[in-house]
Amino acid sequence: MTQRLLALSRKQALNLVAIDTDRLLSNLEVLLKLTLGEKYDVDVAMNPTTWTCEADLAQLENAILNLALNARDAMPRGGELRLEACNVELDEADVATQPDVVAGSYVAIIVRDSGVGISRENLPKVFDPFFTTKDVGKGTGFGLSMVYGFARQSGGPRPDRKRAGSGDERKAVRAAVEEGSGCGGS
Ligand SMILES: Nc1ncnc2c1ncn2[C@@H]1O[C@H](COP(=O)(O)OP(=O)(O)OP(=O)(O)O)[C@@H](O)[C@H]1O
Ligand SMILES: [Mg+2]
Numbered sequence: 593m594t595q596r597l598l599a600l601s602r603k604q605a606l607n608l609v610a611i612d613t614d615r616l617l618s619n620l621e622v623l624l625k626l627t628l629g630e631k632y633d634v635d636v637a638m639n640p641t642t643w644t645c646e647a648d649l650a651q652l653e654n655a656i657l658n659l660a661l662n663a664r665d666a667m668p669r670g671g672e673l674r675l676e677a678c679n680v681e682l683d684e685a686d687v688a689t690q691p692d693v694v695a696g697s698y699v700a701i702i703v704r705d706s707g708v709g710i711s712r713e714n715l716p717k718v719f720d721p722f723f724t725t726k727d728v729g730k731g732t733g734f735g736l737s738m739v740y741g742f743a744r745q746s747g748g749p750r751p752d753r754k755r756a757g758s759g760d761e762r763k764a765v766r767a768a769v770e771e772g773s774g775c776g777g778s
Contacts, residue, residue, distance in 0.1 A: 613677035631670030645699040659703040666707030
Protein backbone atom coordinates (compact mmCIF):
# COMPACT_ATOMS: atom_id res chain seq x y z
CA MET A 593 0.00 0.00 0.00
CA THR A 594 2.86 2.38 0.83
CA GLN A 595 4.39 1.75 -2.60
CA ARG A 596 1.03 2.47 -4.20
CA LEU A 597 0.54 5.72 -2.30
CA LEU A 598 4.07 6.83 -3.15
CA ALA A 599 3.45 6.03 -6.79
CA LEU A 600 0.27 8.07 -6.62
CA SER A 601 2.10 11.07 -5.21
CA ARG A 602 4.79 10.55 -7.87
CA LYS A 603 7.60 10.50 -5.31
CA GLN A 604 8.74 6.92 -5.81
CA ALA A 605 12.29 6.40 -7.05
CA LEU A 606 12.27 4.93 -10.54
CA ASN A 607 14.81 2.30 -11.45
CA LEU A 608 15.32 3.15 -15.11
CA VAL A 609 16.54 0.47 -17.50
CA ALA A 610 16.55 0.09 -21.29
CA ILE A 611 13.47 -1.84 -22.40
CA ASP A 612 12.79 -3.79 -25.57
CA THR A 613 8.99 -3.63 -25.56
CA ASP A 614 8.52 -6.61 -27.91
CA ARG A 615 10.50 -8.79 -25.53
CA LEU A 616 8.63 -7.41 -22.53
CA LEU A 617 5.23 -7.99 -24.16
CA SER A 618 6.06 -11.54 -25.28
CA ASN A 619 7.15 -12.41 -21.74
CA LEU A 620 3.92 -10.96 -20.40
CA GLU A 621 1.88 -12.83 -23.03
CA VAL A 622 2.85 -16.15 -21.46
CA LEU A 623 2.01 -14.91 -17.98
CA LEU A 624 -1.31 -13.40 -19.10
CA LYS A 625 -2.42 -16.55 -20.94
CA LEU A 626 -1.80 -18.58 -17.80
CA THR A 627 -3.44 -16.03 -15.52
CA LEU A 628 -6.52 -15.25 -17.61
CA GLY A 629 -7.24 -18.79 -18.79
CA GLU A 630 -8.84 -20.30 -21.89
CA LYS A 631 -11.76 -17.90 -22.24
CA TYR A 632 -9.35 -15.16 -23.22
CA ASP A 633 -7.53 -14.77 -26.47
CA VAL A 634 -4.30 -12.93 -25.67
CA ASP A 635 -2.67 -11.49 -28.75
CA VAL A 636 0.61 -9.60 -28.77
CA ALA A 637 1.40 -7.74 -31.98
CA MET A 638 5.15 -7.68 -32.55
CA ASN A 639 6.59 -4.45 -33.87
CA PRO A 640 10.34 -4.74 -34.44
CA THR A 641 10.61 -1.05 -35.37
CA THR A 642 9.67 0.08 -31.86
CA TRP A 643 12.53 2.02 -30.25
CA THR A 644 14.24 0.81 -27.12
CA CYS A 645 12.82 2.94 -24.33
CA GLU A 646 13.76 3.75 -20.79
CA ALA A 647 11.46 2.97 -17.88
CA ASP A 648 11.19 1.20 -14.55
CA LEU A 649 10.63 -2.39 -15.67
CA ALA A 650 8.80 -3.68 -12.60
CA GLN A 651 6.47 -0.70 -12.58
CA LEU A 652 5.84 -0.89 -16.29
CA GLU A 653 4.94 -4.59 -15.98
CA ASN A 654 2.70 -3.74 -13.07
CA ALA A 655 0.95 -1.04 -15.10
CA ILE A 656 0.35 -3.41 -18.02
CA LEU A 657 -0.94 -6.12 -15.65
CA ASN A 658 -3.36 -3.61 -14.13
CA LEU A 659 -4.70 -2.82 -17.61
CA ALA A 660 -4.97 -6.53 -18.43
CA LEU A 661 -6.89 -7.27 -15.23
CA ASN A 662 -9.26 -4.42 -15.98
CA ALA A 663 -9.74 -5.93 -19.43
CA ARG A 664 -10.53 -9.32 -17.91
CA ASP A 665 -13.08 -7.76 -15.56
CA ALA A 666 -14.69 -6.00 -18.53
CA MET A 667 -15.04 -9.35 -20.34
CA PRO A 668 -16.57 -11.74 -17.79
CA ARG A 669 -17.54 -14.21 -20.50
CA GLY A 670 -14.16 -14.04 -22.21
CA GLY A 671 -12.88 -12.09 -25.16
CA GLU A 672 -9.80 -10.66 -26.81
CA LEU A 673 -6.92 -8.83 -25.21
CA ARG A 674 -4.49 -7.18 -27.58
CA LEU A 675 -1.16 -5.66 -26.59
CA GLU A 676 1.25 -3.74 -28.74
CA ALA A 677 3.89 -1.04 -28.63
CA CYS A 678 4.73 1.61 -31.16
CA ASN A 679 6.73 4.79 -31.62
CA VAL A 680 5.11 8.16 -31.11
CA GLU A 681 6.52 11.59 -31.94
CA LEU A 682 5.03 14.40 -29.87
CA ASP A 683 5.50 17.92 -31.16
CA GLU A 684 5.05 21.24 -29.34
CA ALA A 685 1.35 21.36 -30.18
CA ASP A 686 0.83 17.84 -28.77
CA VAL A 687 2.35 18.77 -25.41
CA ALA A 688 0.97 22.34 -25.21
CA THR A 689 -1.62 21.44 -22.57
CA GLN A 690 0.84 19.38 -20.50
CA PRO A 691 3.53 21.75 -19.21
CA ASP A 692 5.81 19.10 -17.68
CA VAL A 693 5.94 16.94 -20.83
CA VAL A 694 8.75 17.56 -23.31
CA ALA A 695 8.12 17.23 -27.06
CA GLY A 696 10.11 14.36 -28.54
CA SER A 697 10.22 10.62 -29.15
CA TYR A 698 8.14 8.29 -27.00
CA VAL A 699 7.06 4.68 -27.00
CA ALA A 700 3.35 3.99 -26.50
CA ILE A 701 2.06 0.76 -25.03
CA ILE A 702 -1.46 0.02 -26.19
CA VAL A 703 -3.77 -2.37 -24.36
CA ARG A 704 -7.07 -3.05 -26.07
CA ASP A 705 -9.94 -5.32 -25.13
CA SER A 706 -13.20 -6.46 -26.68
CA GLY A 707 -15.17 -5.88 -23.50
CA VAL A 708 -18.07 -3.67 -22.52
CA GLY A 709 -16.11 -0.41 -22.68
CA ILE A 710 -16.49 2.61 -20.43
CA SER A 711 -19.59 4.78 -20.41
CA ARG A 712 -19.28 8.37 -21.59
CA GLU A 713 -20.22 9.50 -18.10
CA ASN A 714 -17.51 7.45 -16.37
CA LEU A 715 -14.75 8.13 -18.88
CA PRO A 716 -13.44 11.37 -17.29
CA LYS A 717 -13.30 9.70 -13.86
CA VAL A 718 -11.43 6.46 -14.52
CA PHE A 719 -8.00 7.76 -13.47
CA ASP A 720 -9.31 9.22 -10.20
CA PRO A 721 -8.05 7.43 -7.09
CA PHE A 722 -10.83 5.32 -5.53
CA PHE A 723 -13.06 5.54 -8.62
CA THR A 724 -14.44 2.07 -9.22
CA THR A 725 -17.64 0.59 -10.61
CA LYS A 726 -16.83 -2.79 -9.08
CA ASP A 727 -18.54 -4.30 -6.06
CA VAL A 728 -17.25 -3.56 -2.57
CA GLY A 729 -14.26 -5.81 -1.91
CA LYS A 730 -13.63 -6.35 -5.62
CA GLY A 731 -12.04 -3.12 -6.82
CA THR A 732 -10.21 -0.46 -4.88
CA GLY A 733 -10.17 2.04 -7.74
CA PHE A 734 -6.40 2.30 -7.46
CA GLY A 735 -5.32 0.46 -10.62
CA LEU A 736 -5.64 3.26 -13.15
CA SER A 737 -4.51 5.99 -10.78
CA MET A 738 -1.28 3.98 -10.38
CA VAL A 739 -0.94 3.70 -14.16
CA TYR A 740 -1.52 7.44 -14.44
CA GLY A 741 1.03 8.32 -11.73
CA PHE A 742 3.60 6.00 -13.24
CA ALA A 743 3.18 7.32 -16.80
CA ARG A 744 3.50 10.90 -15.61
CA GLN A 745 6.47 10.18 -13.35
CA SER A 746 8.17 8.47 -16.28
CA GLY A 747 8.00 11.72 -18.22
CA GLY A 748 5.17 10.63 -20.47
CA PRO A 749 1.96 12.51 -21.16
CA ARG A 750 -1.36 11.68 -19.57
CA PRO A 751 -2.28 8.13 -20.50
CA ASP A 752 -5.03 8.16 -23.07
CA ARG A 753 -8.29 6.33 -22.53
CA LYS A 754 -10.48 5.72 -25.51
CA ARG A 755 -13.86 4.26 -26.10
CA ALA A 756 -13.14 2.52 -29.35
CA GLY A 757 -16.28 0.70 -30.40
CA SER A 758 -17.39 -1.47 -27.52
CA GLY A 759 -13.92 -2.03 -26.11
CA ASP A 760 -11.40 0.46 -24.93
CA GLU A 761 -7.79 1.30 -25.27
CA ARG A 762 -5.20 2.98 -23.17
CA LYS A 763 -1.81 4.31 -23.84
CA ALA A 764 0.95 4.64 -21.33
CA VAL A 765 3.69 6.57 -22.98
CA ARG A 766 7.27 6.96 -21.90
CA ALA A 767 10.47 8.40 -23.19
CA ALA A 768 12.32 6.69 -26.00
CA VAL A 769 16.09 6.76 -25.80
CA GLU A 770 16.92 5.49 -29.25
CA GLU A 771 15.99 6.77 -32.66
CA GLY A 772 14.35 4.54 -35.21
CA SER A 773 11.66 4.51 -37.85
CA GLY A 774 8.03 5.32 -37.17
CA CYS A 775 5.31 2.74 -36.62
CA GLY A 776 2.34 2.27 -38.84
CA GLY A 777 -1.28 1.53 -38.41
CA SER A 778 -2.11 2.35 -34.82
N1 LIG B 1 -10.82 -2.15 -19.81
C1 LIG B 1 -11.88 -1.59 -19.21
N2 LIG B 1 -13.13 -1.76 -19.70
C2 LIG B 1 -14.19 -1.20 -19.08
N3 LIG B 1 -14.11 -0.44 -17.97
C3 LIG B 1 -12.91 -0.23 -17.44
C4 LIG B 1 -11.72 -0.79 -18.02
N4 LIG B 1 -10.66 -0.39 -17.28
C5 LIG B 1 -11.16 0.36 -16.28
N5 LIG B 1 -12.50 0.46 -16.37
C6 LIG B 1 -13.38 1.22 -15.45
O1 LIG B 1 -12.59 2.12 -14.69
C7 LIG B 1 -12.76 1.88 -13.29
C8 LIG B 1 -11.47 2.22 -12.57
O2 LIG B 1 -10.45 1.28 -12.91
P1 LIG B 1 -9.29 1.01 -11.87
O3 LIG B 1 -8.36 0.01 -12.45
O4 LIG B 1 -8.70 2.31 -11.44
O5 LIG B 1 -10.04 0.43 -10.60
P2 LIG B 1 -10.73 -1.01 -10.44
O6 LIG B 1 -10.30 -1.94 -11.52
O7 LIG B 1 -12.19 -0.77 -10.26
O8 LIG B 1 -10.10 -1.48 -9.06
P3 LIG B 1 -8.61 -2.06 -8.82
O9 LIG B 1 -7.83 -1.80 -10.07
O10 LIG B 1 -8.10 -1.31 -7.67
O11 LIG B 1 -8.81 -3.50 -8.54
C9 LIG B 1 -13.22 0.44 -13.22
O12 LIG B 1 -13.95 0.18 -12.03
C10 LIG B 1 -14.09 0.32 -14.46
O13 LIG B 1 -15.35 0.87 -14.25
MG1 LIG C 1 -8.25 -2.11 -12.03
